[in-house]
Amino acid sequence: MSTEQLKTEAERPVAFTVNGQAWRGWVEVRRTLADVLREEVGLLGTHVGCEHGVCGACTVLVNGQAVRSCLMLAVQADGCEILTVEGLSESTERLHPLQESFWDHHALQCGFCTPGVLLSAYALLQENPQPTLEDIHEWLSGNVCRCTGYQNIVEAISDAASRLSAEKGGR
Amino acid sequence: MKPAPFQYVVPESLEEVMDILGQHGAEAKVLAGGQSLMPLLNMRLARPAVLVDINRLPGLDQIAVEDTAVEIPCLVRQRAAERSPIVAEELPLLREALRHVAHPQIRNRGTICGSIAHADPAAELALVLVALEGEVVAVGRGGERRIPANAFFRGIFTTALEADEVIRSVRIPRRRFSGQAFREFSPRAGDFALVAVAVALDVDPQGRVQTARVAVAAGSDVPARLTEVEARLQGAQAGAEAVKAAAAQAREAVQAGSDAHASEAYRRHLTEVLTEEALLAAMATTGGNVA
Numbered sequence: 001m002s003t004e005q006l007k008t009e010a011e012r013p014v015a016f017t018v019n020g021q022a023w024r025g026w027v028e029v030r031r032t033l034a035d036v037l038r039e040e041v042g043l044l045g046t047h048v049g050c051e052h053g054v055c056g057a058c059t060v061l062v063n064g065q066a067v068r069s070c071l072m073l074a075v076q077a078d079g080c081e082i083l084t085v086e087g088l089s090e091s092t093e094r095l096h097p098l099q100e101s102f103w104d105h106h107a108l109q110c111g112f113c114t115p116g117v118l119l120s121a122y123a124l125l126q127e128n129p130q131p132t133l134e135d136i137h138e139w140l141s142g143n144v145c146r147c148t149g150y151q152n153i154v155e156a157i158s159d160a161a162s163r164l165s166a167e168k169g170g171r
Numbered sequence: 172m173k174p175a176p177f178q179y180v181v182p183e184s185l186e187e188v189m190d191i192l193g194q195h196g197a198e199a200k201v202l203a204g205g206q207s208l209m210p211l212l213n214m215r216l217a218r219p220a221v222l223v224d225i226n227r228l229p230g231l232d233q234i235a236v237e238d239t240a241v242e243i244p245c246l247v248r249q250r251a252a253e254r255s256p257i258v259a260e261e262l263p264l265l266r267e268a269l270r271h272v273a274h275p276q277i278r279n280r281g282t283i284c285g286s287i288a289h290a291d292p293a294a295e296l297a298l299v300l301v302a303l304e305g306e307v308v309a310v311g312r313g314g315e316r317r318i319p320a321n322a323f324f325r326g327i328f329t330t331a332l333e334a335d336e337v338i339r340s341v342r343i344p345r346r347r348f349s350g351q352a353f354r355e356f357s358p359r360a361g362d363f364a365l366v367a368v369a370v371a372l373d374v375d376p377q378g379r380v381q382t383a384r385v386a387v388a389a390g391s392d393v394p395a396r397l398t399e400v401e402a403r404l405q406g407a408q409a410g411a412e413a414v415k416a417a418a419a420q421a422r423e424a425v426q427a428g429s430d431a432h433a434s435e436a437y438r439r440h441l442t443e444v445l446t447e448e449a450l451l452a453a454m455a456t457t458g459g460n461v462a
């Protein structure tokens with residue numbers, strides 16, 4: 001198929017890396033990254049709440065940056081590296097320190113918002129390992145939680161930041 | 172919901188963009204950061220026949236400092252601008268405003284030019300462009316033209332851009348003010364502002380205001396400068412008294428809208444309060460004595 005033709009097809013070949021694993025397939029151009037992650041890649045951890053960027057449940061990392069996967073077409077992720085909640089912990093034996101901290105602080109109830117919150121928190125700690133409360137509030141403003149009242153989430157993130165820097169310091 | 176079917180094109184040059192837009196006119200939509208357009212597609216409030224994804228255009232993602240202006244091309248993400256040393260140095264008002272735009276996760280993809288093109292009446296970036304007398308560089312089959320901010324915004328989601336034109340960049344004059352400040356009120360962090368105020372001013376060594384810019388977005392169709400308020404401030408002794416008078420005048424002068432989010436009266440009140448805060452903050456950053 002010529003590139004000219006390809007440019008106008010309803011479906012396009014897409015290749016990206018999810019949680020370190022290569023994925024490729026044909027994708028309808030109008031499908032969002034969130035839907036393709038869930039329905040084609042089979043990773044159901046990325047949740048879809050509002051589909052207009054407000055709730056943050058679909059937050060994933062694309063090339064290291066936290067973005068709304070409902071506001072990105074899957075074809076736009078061609079060639080990108082994606083991290084979803086399934087890729088946070090390095091093994092099935094141990095949760096990521098952020099996840100452990102969420103557990104310890106009761107930072108989730110129904111869990112619907114949790115994947116998005118975790119990835120926002122992960123992105124925050126990547127770029128700012130010792131965030132102030134204000135920094136945490138700013139990042140969390142992009143994630144709606146209907147259950148917890150946020151307080152425990154904020155505490156979990158602060159605590160995870162301390163744990164992670166202690167781990168780093170200890171190494 | 173899910174987007175209706177569309178034809179998806181990924182042009183590799185601005186010329187290609189213009190050709191496609193020229194061919195399809197209003198049936199085609201440019202996709203930049205997608206942070207306003209994707210929600211509209213998902214909700215099927217917009218159903219363009221052709222989606223023109225400009226994200227892979229080369230060479231349009233770096234902010235440049237020229238002799239007289241800072242140029243922000245169409246693929247500069249809001250978050251990149253927020254962290255840019257050039258913006259910190261040259262355009263502190265823009266930097267301050269950016270933190271009020273949505274959330275970091277949205278700003279990671281949303282572009283400066285996309286927000287300008289979208290022309291939401293409550294958009295912080297449109298307000299800053301008006302306050303700083305920036306201009307929009309539009310390119311189309313007819314060539315390139317520069318449109319001053321105050322002529323660019325025509326109404327709610329309506330601009331001077333022709334159907335075959337794309338915004339290549341926005342340009343903001345390099346004009347250092349001795350003080351500037353941005354203030355807004357929104358019900359929750361990251362929501363669109365009910366009222367936003369941007370001010371920039373110069374104060375002379377005697378503490379008199381030499382120039383003042385006061386721009387307000389208060390639920391009317393377009394963000395606007397309050398020229399009467401600016402004129403009154405000019406020559407006044409910088410300080411609480413002049414600020415109070417200016418804020419009271421802003422309350423009367425502002426074009427305030429009324430909608431489900433806030434009444435006109437409440438927006439006038441917010442305009443007064445925020446203008447006062449912003450002017451005081453701007454004067455404080457000049458280092459002068461604010462009595």
Ligand SMILES: Cc1cc2nc3c(=O)[nH]c(=O)nc-3n(C[C@H](O)[C@H](O)[C@H](O)COP(=O)(O)OP(=O)(O)OC[C@H]3O[C@@H](n4cnc5c(N)ncnc54)[C@H](O)[C@@H]3O)c2cc1C
Binds near residue numbers: 052207282289339
């Ligand atoms: C939850 C949420 C909260 C938000 N809160 C705010 C807020 O508080 N304040 C605020 O100002 N905005 C807010 N936004 C909108 C956000 O700032 C968008 O990023 C911005 O309005 C559009 O930029 P974009 O690059 O994403 O453009 P897109 O969504 O890609 O495009 C928007 C429109 O502009 C056109 N367009 C884009 N680029 C160009 C170009 N170069 N030339 C010609 N036309 C172009 C498109 O065709 C489309 O019509 C919010 C969005 C969300 C989802």
Ligand code: FES
Binds near residue numbers: 057
């Ligand atoms: S589903 Fe993407 S932000 Fe709500």
Ligand code: FES
Binds near residue numbers: 145
């Ligand atoms: S835990 Fe239920 S929405 Fe956050």
